[in-house]
Amino acid sequence: MQELATLSINVGLLGLGTVGVGTAQILLDPVGRHPLIGQLRLARVGVRDLHKSRPIDIPADCLTTNLEAIVSDPQISVVVEVLGGLEPARSLILKAIAHGKHVVTANKAVVARYGDEIFTAANQAGVYVMLEAAVGGGIPIVQPLKQALGVNRIQALTGIVNGTTNYILTRMQREAGDFSSILADAQRLGYAEADPAADVDGLDAADKLAILASLAFGGRIKLADVYSEGIRQVTAADMAYAQRLGFVIKLLAIARRRSDTQPVLEELELRVHPTLVPNSHPLAAVNDVYNAILVEGEPLGQVMFFGPGAGAGPTASAVVSDLIAVAATLITEPSGAPNPLLSCSHQHYCKVSPMADIYSRFYLRLIAKDRPGVIGKLGMCFGNHGVSLESIVQTGMEEDCAEIVIVSHEVREANFQTALDDIRSFTEIQRVASVLRVL
Amino acid sequence: MQELATLSINVGLLGLGTVGVGTAQILLDPVGRHPLIGQLRLARVGVRDLHKSRPIDIPADCLTTNLEAIVSDPQISVVVEVLGGLEPARSLILKAIAHGKHVVTANKAVVARYGDEIFTAANQAGVYVMLEAAVGGGIPIVQPLKQALGVNRIQALTGIVNGTTNYILTRMQREAGDFSSILADAQRLGYAEADPAADVDGLDAADKLAILASLAFGGRIKLADVYSEGIRQVTAADMAYAQRLGFVIKLLAIARRRSDTQPVLEELELRVHPTLVPNSHPLAAVNDVYNAILVEGEPLGQVMFFGPGAGAGPTASAVVSDLIAVAATLITEPSGAPNPLLSCSHQHYCKVSPMADIYSRFYLRLIAKDRPGVIGKLGMCFGNHGVSLESIVQTGMEEDCAEIVIVSHEVREANFQTALDDIRSFTEIQRVASVLRVL
Numbered sequence: 001m002q003e004l005a006t007l008s009i010n011v012g013l014l015g016l017g018t019v020g021v022g023t024a025q026i027l028l029d030p031v032g033r034h035p036l037i038g039q040l041r042l043a044r045v046g047v048r049d050l051h052k053s054r055p056i057d058i059p060a061d062c063l064t065t066n067l068e069a070i071v072s073d074p075q076i077s078v079v080v081e082v083l084g085g086l087e088p089a090r091s092l093i094l095k096a097i098a099h100g101k102h103v104v105t106a107n108k109a110v111v112a113r114y115g116d117e118i119f120t121a122a123n124q125a126g127v128y129v130m131l132e133a134a135v136g137g138g139i140p141i142v143q144p145l146k147q148a149l150g151v152n153r154i155q156a157l158t159g160i161v162n163g164t165t166n167y168i169l170t171r172m173q174r175e176a177g178d179f180s181s182i183l184a185d186a187q188r189l190g191y192a193e194a195d196p197a198a199d200v201d202g203l204d205a206a207d208k209l210a211i212l213a214s215l216a217f218g219g220r221i222k223l224a225d226v227y228s229e230g231i232r233q234v235t236a237a238d239m240a241y242a243q244r245l246g247f248v249i250k251l252l253a254i255a256r257r258r259s260d261t262q263p264v265l266e267e268l269e270l271r272v273h274p275t276l277v278p279n280s281h282p283l284a285a286v287n288d289v290y291n292a293i294l295v296e297g298e299p300l301g302q303v304m305f306f307g308p309g310a311g312a313g314p315t316a317s318a319v320v321s322d323l324i325a326v327a328a329t330l331i332t333e334p335s336g337a338p339n340p341l342l343s344c345s346h347q348h349y350c351k352v353s354p355m356a357d358i359y360s361r362f363y364l365r366l367i368a369k370d371r372p373g374v375i376g377k378l379g380m381c382f383g384n385h386g387v388s389l390e391s392i393v394q395t396g397m398e399e400d401c402a403e404i405v406i407v408s409h410e411v412r413e414a415n416f417q418t419a420l421d422d423i424r425s426f427t428e429i430q431r432v433a434s435v436l437r438v439l
Numbered sequence: 440m441q442e443l444a445t446l447s448i449n450v451g452l453l454g455l456g457t458v459g460v461g462t463a464q465i466l467l468d469p470v471g472r473h474p475l476i477g478q479l480r481l482a483r484v485g486v487r488d489l490h491k492s493r494p495i496d497i498p499a500d501c502l503t504t505n506l507e508a509i510v511s512d513p514q515i516s517v518v519v520e521v522l523g524g525l526e527p528a529r530s531l532i533l534k535a536i537a538h539g540k541h542v543v544t545a546n547k548a549v550v551a552r553y554g555d556e557i558f559t560a561a562n563q564a565g566v567y568v569m570l571e572a573a574v575g576g577g578i579p580i581v582q583p584l585k586q587a588l589g590v591n592r593i594q595a596l597t598g599i600v601n602g603t604t605n606y607i608l609t610r611m612q613r614e615a616g617d618f619s620s621i622l623a624d625a626q627r628l629g630y631a632e633a634d635p636a637a638d639v640d641g642l643d644a645a646d647k648l649a650i651l652a653s654l655a656f657g658g659r660i661k662l663a664d665v666y667s668e669g670i671r672q673v674t675a676a677d678m679a680y681a682q683r684l685g686f687v688i689k690l691l692a693i694a695r696r697r698s699d700t701q702p703v704l705e706e707l708e709l710r711v712h713p714t715l716v717p718n719s720h721p722l723a724a725v726n727d728v729y730n731a732i733l734v735e736g737e738p739l740g741q742v743m744f745f746g747p748g749a750g751a752g753p754t755a756s757a758v759v760s761d762l763i764a765v766a767a768t769l770i771t772e773p774s775g776a777p778n779p780l781l782s783c784s785h786q787h788y789c790k791v792s793p794m795a796d797i798y799s800r801f802y803l804r805l806i807a808k809d810r811p812g813v814i815g816k817l818g819m820c821f822g823n824h825g826v827s828l829e830s831i832v833q834t835g836m837e838e839d840c841a842e843i844v845i846v847s848h849e850v851r852e853a854n855f856q857t858a859l860d861d862i863r864s865f866t867e868i869q870r871v872a873s874v875l876r877v878l
Contacts, residue, residue, distance in 0.1 A: 147473075303744070305745075331779065332768070
């Protein structure tokens with residue numbers, strides 16, 4: 001057997017924010033880590049400001065503000081994009097590919113939106129685009145989905161993939177606090193952005209779900225096909241009722257096959273929404289900023305991956321794990337066929353069910369006038385629409401009102417919503433206070 | 440870029456027990472799984488009895504009782520060993536390697552004992568020995584340790600890696616039952632073997648820990664260096680006290696670096712024992728036959744992998760994931776340098792601390808005569824040996840006796856044991872009922 005070549009592989013780094021610094025720190029300090037890191041050379045680092053003070057010593061001749069020069073540098077084999085945002089990240093990735101560079105990116109927003117364009121270009125150019133860091137921070141999930149888990153027929157993937165919302169929901173649960181005050185506190189502590197929309201409206205989770213589902217089900221996903229609903233409407237009252245019923249509320253990203261009996265991909269459900277998760281479920285115990293992804297497949301059963309979903313160190317760990325995967329391939333076979341475990345070659349688009357056709361349990365909280373017969377009328381209405389109920393609890397409130405909390409069995413969404421439309425018109429119903437889905 | 444070769448890779452399967460059948464089922468039914476499975480051809484299957492009825496149709500000309508013929512068959516590229524037991528598994532693996540075959544094995548006992556011999560032979564022959572299925576059943580843990588997690592400096596690995604003992608401990612906790620009656624029931628239900636020693640005495644977990652630590656810390660491990668203590672001495676009383684103190688009792692396999700500040704491997708703690716785990720710890724919620732492995736590294740932080748630790752489907756999923764990893768390498772580079780992410784090339788042995796030198800918290804349950812001053816005497820004795828205490832609780836019992844439960848702070852094991860030797864000689868102490876370590 002040949003000796004492992006001691007070829008050095010030049011890496012160009014685009015961006016020196018927290019993840020960029022974390023990545024450079026690993027590359028510049030390889031002792032005690034995987035020996036392949038010693039063969040990666042941080043050749044050039046692209047930044048906006050050469051003179052900004054940074055918590056790391058980068059040789060001055062490495063730094064440049066000319067990012068275009070990095071992606072076209074013939075000495076560089078792999079470009080790491082940790083700029084974030086859509087542009088210039090997308091253009092730089094495409095230019096790097098056009099110049100025959102492999103790309104490692106942490107940019108979920110770009111991959112979820114422009115994955116088609118990027119992977120089509122990468123396959124034509126014969127380069128890899130690696131994205132372990134784009135989802136789940138330091139949790140190895142992309143590589144297992146491409147490799148170890150791929151021998152299974154994946155039936156479902158369910159994840160807590162946004163740390164900010166998990167932090168807010170965990171605190172709402174512990175403190176019986178309201179969304180807006182805890183969001184404000186999270187912003188003060190740096191757990192939520194000044195503009196929190198991408199997180200709290202579920203958009204970041206939708207980006208990640210599009211990427212994970214594409215890997216799990218082996219087809220391309222249009223981001224517009226992913227339903228997403230955020231956590232702004234979750235109240236302390238819902239948290240308390242959920243707890244009483246044996247649930248916690250989590251923002252889940254769910255991808256599942258419509259029929260588990262059908263081995264070939266038929267139709268997917270792709271949705272992000274706050275969800276009542278039974279206390280006994282493995283995802284129920286995932287708290288604070290942690291992420292976790294549960295994968296179900298045949299014949300494997302359930303496996304779950306848990307860890308830090310963000311942060312400089314974890315994300316940098318994922319970036320460098322992609323770098324060594326590419327390096328191993330370059331060293332063993334610099335000009336061979338693409339390694340089918342690293343490349344991403346699926347071409348077709350997954351068919352995604354409209355939300356009206358998904359199946360879920362539902363949690364419903366109503367404010368009603370406290371009159372005899374209301375419960376009966378609700379039960380009849382649901383029954384007429386084929387919605388069967390698991391539990392119904394009425395609690396007296398002040399001023400002749402009652403709060404009614406209903407949990408349904410699994411039902412087609414359209415049936416539930418049609419029943420709900422009828423219920424809204426009942427004179428006894430003052431208000432539909434919340435509608436949440438139940439795992 | 441070249442097209443992916445549609446080369447077919449011949450696989451020889453040694454053993455058609457539950458895992459063998461599970462593996463064959465995946466290989467013979469590739470639709471809806473990773474496309475590489477379609478390039479694996481189940482060429483020959485070695486069994487003891489050709490005419491045994493089996494839940495799978497294997498073409499008659501595939502089956503043979505001549506296992507030696509499989510490992511020397513020039514048509515076969517990869518041998519899957521799922522026989523279990525030490526011999527003939529070890530000899531067949533070595534013969535397969537000598538004939539230039541790559542090997543995929545689920546045999547933790549052989550790898551933990553003969554890993555040196557096997558990997559030395561494999562490196563000389565230029566073949567891979569893959570063992571994802573040897574630890575953690577269907578949980579992808581071996582590959583992440585070799586690749587994604589390897590970019591970190593691993594500080595500790597803590598696992599629940601034996602499903603049988605986790606099942607027994609979970610039931611003891613839920614039912615407040617005794618070890619022996621629940622073991623008997625587990626045997627009746629098929630969750631424990633007729634001879635349960637390998638599981639309940641911690642030997643199976645020690646095998647797995649030796650393998651995991653070798654991967655995590657990049658050195659060879661002598662199985663004799665792994666301390667192991669089983670769960671036979673855990674009582675319903677300990678379970679109840681643990682619960683009152685905010686812990687559950689789990690059989691943990693623990694590997695950790697003595698000093699987290701030292702980047703290069705210095706000295707390891709390697710130990711398997713029943714452990715009080717705080718309720719808030721991610722491993723505390725891992726119940727029944729499930730396994731989980733928590734890995735801590737720099738800069739990653741903590742990640743945990745959770746899933747089914749045994750069973751035909753999960754273990755077969757791991758076996759086939761190794762097969763596609765080898766296949767990908769064979770297809771892209773049939774005669775190149777060994778892929779450093781698949782091969783296992785470390786040569787040195789890890790230095791392992793003797794148990795006297797480990798650091799742990801301890802739980803101690805004593806039966807004492809109910810006399811004034813006992814608590815003070817115990818406190819003095821521990822203090823004299825440098826053992827500081829976290830909590831001490833005394834409960835009255837019948838006949839002038841008291842039960843005293845002590846939890847210490849982290850302390851060197853030798854100090855705790857020397858103090859305990861003194862305490863055994865106190866006239867007030869009737870019996871040391873239990874000594875357990877605390878995470």
